Amino acid sequence: MSAVIIYTAVAISQFMLVVAMAIAAIRMFRGPRAQDRIIGLDTIYINAMLLLVTFGIGTGRVIYFEAALVIGLLGFVSTVALAKFLMRGEVIE
Amino acid sequence: MIYPAADLPLSVALAVAFFLLVGAALALIGAIGFLRLPTFYERLHAPALGTSWGIGGIMLASMIYFTVSSSRLVIHEILIGIFVTVTTPITFMLLARAALHRDRTARRDGVPRKYVGPEERPNPEDVSDAS
Numbered sequence: 001m002s003a004v005i006i007y008t009a010v011a012i013s014q015f016m017l018v019v020a021m022a023i024a025a026i027r028m029f030r031g032p033r034a035q036d037r038i039i040g041l042d043t044i045y046i047n048a049m050l051l052l053v054t055f056g057i058g059t060g061r062v063i064y065f066e067a068a069l070v071i072g073l074l075g076f077v078s079t080v081a082l083a084k085f086l087m088r089g090e091v092i093e
Numbered sequence: 094m095i096y097p098a099a100d101l102p103l104s105v106a107l108a109v110a111f112f113l114l115v116g117a118a119l120a121l122i123g124a125i126g127f128l129r130l131p132t133f134y135e136r137l138h139a140p141a142l143g144t145s146w147g148i149g150g151i152m153l154a155s156m157i158y159f160t161v162s163s164s165r166l167v168i169h170e171i172l173i174g175i176f177v178t179v180t181t182p183i184t185f186m187l188l189a190r191a192a193l194h195r196d197r198t199a200r201r202d203g204v205p206r207k208y209v210g211p212e213e214r215p216n217p218e219d220v221s222d223a224s
Contacts, residue, residue: 002106006158009110013117013151020117020124020143027128027136035133035192042184043127043140046177047120050143050151053170054113057158065155065170072173076180083184086191 010058014051021047038082045075105161109154116150119143133192137185144181148174 021044028040049068056064081091101109119142126139152170159167196204 002101002103005103005106005110006101009113013113016117016121020121023121023124023128024140033133033192033195035188035195036136038188039127039137039140039185043124043143046140046144046148047124049173049177050116050120050147053151053155053173054117057109057113057155060162062159062167065173069173069176072176072180076176076184079184080187083187083191087187087194 007058010054013054014058017047017051017054021051034086038079038086041082042075042079045071045079049075101158101161105157109158112150112154112157116147116152116154119145119150120147123147134189137189141181141185144177148177 024040024043024047028037028044031037031040049071052064052068052071056062056068085091123140123142123144126142127136130136130139152174155170156168159170193204197207
């Protein structure tokens, strides 16, 4: 019974997170200006991280946690670099 | 040692499912708001739903699940939670400042001025230099 509850919740939340990633991808491709595309990319990173953690709950393995941590670090660094590029025109001055 | 999910108590399974669904639903609502809000400065607020309680709910679910299923305290997911909570305002404020800078440079309408009040508002050529 509890396995059914957990697997159903994992499946539903994976579906919701994939839909959220698709919506953010729509905004990233359509977004009228560059900053919309950057926030779309940041939202995709966050949702991919959440999706990996839900994969970890579904399979019962801890290895997905480390992949999620790496994705979080990379998302932060790439978004800050892109914001710096928008602000100054170059990343490393 | 990881036990399969069938051995969990029913209350733990219900708690894990609740936090998972709350987190994923908040991430989805944030993405929908991000698609539908009209201007960039309004759109900036929507994904913060996913990065505050979206992260919080799913990390709480993962912590409860792994703590009960491996019968020891597993709270390393709190690293992701703290990291995202610290870094999300930094990225969003940097992006908002960059967008404001670009809007001021392009002289768009509806963007707040750099100087507020008539006495400290400089000449237009100074504004174009300062922005």
